[in-house]
Amino acid sequence: xxxxxxxxxxxxxxxxxxxxxxxxxxxxxxxxxxxxxxxxxxxxxxxxxxxxxxxxxxxxxxxxxxxxxxxxxxxxxxxxxxxxxxxxxxxxxxxxxxxxxxxxxxxxxxxxxxxxxxxxxxxxxxxxxxxxxxxxxxxxxxxxxxxxxxxxxxxxxxxxxxxxxxxxxxxxxxxxxxxxxxxxxxxxxxxxxxxxxxxxxxxxxx
Amino acid sequence: xxxxxxxxxxxxxxxxxxxxxxxxxxxxxxxxxxxxxxxxxxxxxxxxxxxxxxxxxxxxxxxxxxxxxxxxxxxxxxxxxxxxxxxxxxxxxxxxxxxxxxxxxxxxxxxxxxxxxxxxxxxxxxxxxxxxxxxxxxxxxxxxxxxxxxxxxxxxxxxxxxxxxxxxxxxxxxxxxxxxxxxxxxxxxxxxxxxxxxxxxxxxxx
Numbered sequence: 001x002x003x004x005x006x007x008x009x010x011x012x013x014x015x016x017x018x019x020x021x022x023x024x025x026x027x028x029x030x031x032x033x034x035x036x037x038x039x040x041x042x043x044x045x046x047x048x049x050x051x052x053x054x055x056x057x058x059x060x061x062x063x064x065x066x067x068x069x070x071x072x073x074x075x076x077x078x079x080x081x082x083x084x085x086x087x088x089x090x091x092x093x094x095x096x097x098x099x100x101x102x103x104x105x106x107x108x109x110x111x112x113x114x115x116x117x118x119x120x121x122x123x124x125x126x127x128x129x130x131x132x133x134x135x136x137x138x139x140x141x142x143x144x145x146x147x148x149x150x151x152x153x154x155x156x157x158x159x160x161x162x163x164x165x166x167x168x169x170x171x172x173x174x175x176x177x178x179x180x181x182x183x184x185x186x187x188x189x190x191x192x193x194x195x196x197x198x199x200x201x202x203x204x205x206x
Numbered sequence: 207x208x209x210x211x212x213x214x215x216x217x218x219x220x221x222x223x224x225x226x227x228x229x230x231x232x233x234x235x236x237x238x239x240x241x242x243x244x245x246x247x248x249x250x251x252x253x254x255x256x257x258x259x260x261x262x263x264x265x266x267x268x269x270x271x272x273x274x275x276x277x278x279x280x281x282x283x284x285x286x287x288x289x290x291x292x293x294x295x296x297x298x299x300x301x302x303x304x305x306x307x308x309x310x311x312x313x314x315x316x317x318x319x320x321x322x323x324x325x326x327x328x329x330x331x332x333x334x335x336x337x338x339x340x341x342x343x344x345x346x347x348x349x350x351x352x353x354x355x356x357x358x359x360x361x362x363x364x365x366x367x368x369x370x371x372x373x374x375x376x377x378x379x380x381x382x383x384x385x386x387x388x389x390x391x392x393x394x395x396x397x398x399x400x401x402x403x404x405x406x407x408x409x410x411x412x
Contacts, residue, residue: 012391012407013381014220165393165407167386175219180373185218187371190398197396197405201218201371 002133004126005158006140006147007065008174009033009196012163015171016144032166036195037062048087058162058193065160069094070136071129073122075146076100079115089113095132097125099146122149144172152178154205159185163197182206208339210332211364212346212353213271214380215239215402218369221377222350238372242401243268254293264368264399271366275300276342277335279328281352282306285321295319301338303331305352328355350378358384360411365391369403388412 008016011033018029037043041053042063053059071094079098082090089111090096096115104117118125129138140150150156161174182205189200214222217239224235243249247259248269259265277300285304288296295317296302302321310323324331335344346356356362367380388411395406 013379013384013386163405165391167381167384167389167391169384169386173219175373178219178373178375180219180375183373185371185373187398187400187403190396190403192393192396194393197393199369199403 002070002130002135003137003157004140004150004155005137005160006142006150006156007160007162008142008147009037009162009164010174011166011168011171013167013169014173014175015168016142016174017172018168019170019172029168029171033164033168035166036162036164036193039195042066046091048089056193057191057198058195061160061162061198065139068137069139070133072096072139072141073125073129073146073150074098074141075143076102078141078143078146090115094136095129096141097129099125122146122153122155126150126155144174144176147174148176148178151203152182154182156203158188159199159201159203161199161201163199165196208276208336208341209343209363210346210356210361211343211366212348212356212362213366213368214348214353215243215368215370216380217372217374217377219373219375220379220381221374222348222380223378224374225376225378235374235377239370239374241372242368242370242399245401248272252297254295262399263397263404264401267366267368267404271345274343275345276339278302278345278347279331279335279352279356280304280347281349282308284347284349284352296321300342301335302347303335305331328352328359328361332356332361350380350382353380354382354384357409358388360388362409365405365407365409367405367407369405371402 010016018026020026036058039054040059040062041055042059044050044053090109090113093112097118098115100117107115140147184204184206185201188202191198216222224232226232242264245260246265246268247261248265250256250259278298296315296319299318303324304321306323313321346353390410390412391407394408397404
């Protein structure tokens, strides 16, 4: 059966996105947080950022995360932020279910990404995602609020955290207002490149 | 020259100590956080908790952390909490400088631990620690406030974080109110046992 996972970059002080103070500062901090990923060949090609890039452990993990993903689920704010920034050939190349209160017809992009808009909650989105996963895994893409909802509901099987050696000081925390009694985490992998540390956890509901 | 380092256990949500609500709950959460250490042969013997214990990677790291430490520095609250809990043969077996506003004569314990009380600040304590380190390293033992003071002042060379796969929800954060512009961290080691992930960073002042 498809596994449900998330894969995020977290600062050493626990943030997966900076606090917004100005566009310029936000983007600078975001680039600092995502620094390792922006250097990788796979991500650069998939986001059409540019040629070249590294091909070590970071690249292997980014690429295998992409390959295992049969379908993604994301919150409306993540979709809104990406809608005008992703290249026309959106980087998912598979179905994406967007959690929103606004009805909207599916939006198909060149390259195989189709956004479906789900109005009846996280469990419905997960059911719909399962039905199209075709044996691959289901990625809870973000943002933090959406990941926390799935975590808190005990619906996540695996967490991949790329722990970046940066401090943001303020921002959006991955683990915030999660009842610590509801989840058990077990480390399954820890590897590092010079840029980042990849931590993988099996997550089970208590 | 002696390196200045700290070595703490941190929950996945960033806490190095639980929030106090009741003694019972605090101790339960503290034991959950320190679970990996409490199973290790070296720690059990050094704290006189009991016989037996594991001898794998966690034990090796705990023991080597002890062996490299020529002298420790701690805050007054950590000392107060330990004063009546450490065994008579306190677990440091080397000089300990305690940051406090209260003058007090040195306090010598059986087994080689001598507590010295420093009233004139963190830089003075570090100078005094250097003078007795005899080629070994200087451990900023804790608590969080003391570690943050040394970090913020750019006086820490190395951080060892044992990242425990637990969530505390609330508590005392290691990285809190640290200006992220002042420090550069570089990962140098990431290894995990089934119980915990050891992360080691080189810390430099920007």
